[in-house]
Amino acid sequence: MLARTADNLFWLARSMERADFIARMIEATMRLEYMPRPGVDDPAVEWSGALNAAGAFEVFEATHQAADEASAIDFLTFERANPSSICNCLENARANGRAVRTALTVETWTAINDAWLELKRFEATRRTGRNLDREALTRFLEYVKKASLDFDGSCYRTMLRNDAYWFNRLGVFVERADNTARLLDVKYHLLLPSQESVGGSLDYFQWIAILRAVSAATAYHWVYRDRVKPWLIADLLILKPAMPRSLIACYGGIDSALHSLAHEDGRSGAAQRKARATLSALERANMEEIFQNGLHEFITDFIEDNARLTETISEQYLFV
Secondary structure, eight states, X not given: OOHXXXXXXXXXXXXXXXXXXXXXXXXXXXXXXXXXXXXXXXXXXXXXXXXXXXXXXXXXXXXXXXXXXXXXXXXXXTOTTOTTSHHHHHHHHHHHHHHTGGGSOHHHHHHHHHHHHHHHHHHHHHHTTOOOOHHHHHHHHHHXXXXXXXXXXXXXXXXXXXXXXXXXXXXXXXXXXXXXHHHHHHIIIIISOTTSOTTSHHHHHHHHHHHHHTTOHHHHHHHHOSOOOHHXXXXXXXXXXXXXXXXXXXXXHHHHHHHHHHHHHTOOXXXXXXXXHHHHHHHHOOHHXXXXXXXXXXXXXXXXXXXXXXXXXXXXXXXX
């Protein structure tokens, strides 16, 4: 496979996964914003958290004065200056998909193209001067999530298990791991106000919103059969292989995809070794040690390692 084709497949999957994550983040933040926050003077803290989780806060801050709901939602959905906006994610996904059209099945391409066409219809509505009301915004976010599910399902059910499929899966799992890690970190360091205790009512509802953002609320109760506890949620989203969005599950998928690519290619390299090392470290980890050493430090190291893995994959397979 040409390096350019591999790169398009990798970033096509990452873009679709990121669009889904941004949509979920906006929904979770809208829920959090309407919770009572006694003693909190800054009503924009939730939207600052959402922008940080999307890796877009610095770009937003350079062009906006305050992270209120309207400006933050617009920046995360339709702002062209934001590389991680849903609009740019779907545009990039379609551009990458068109470049490798022959490597995709009809169903997979249809899922990508339909998402892009729906985006254009929503953009046309906005150009008439009618901003999306809450109901229209909810429909748009639901459609983005559905488009991502359609894309993911069509890949799984229709694509031949060859190098095209494995580069696609590699992009999904690398992006998903990054998103889950950022979501956990933002919850611990931006959402909970200093005067609110961990385990308080506000903390409880914030964690519920985070679980819903990654479709894990039901899974949590199935696994732990206990009230919501921060360390158990962190355990679910970091160390439980059965949870599809957990860090360890993502790295299990990354390791499997890289192993399959090595089998196709006839050789393994630095990417395989790095992914295996990270997966082994997660398998040896336990939540008590993670919390003792600092959850923020653990997640920061993980995000940096995940970024370095992307660079290693690019050097080994894609283009430099």
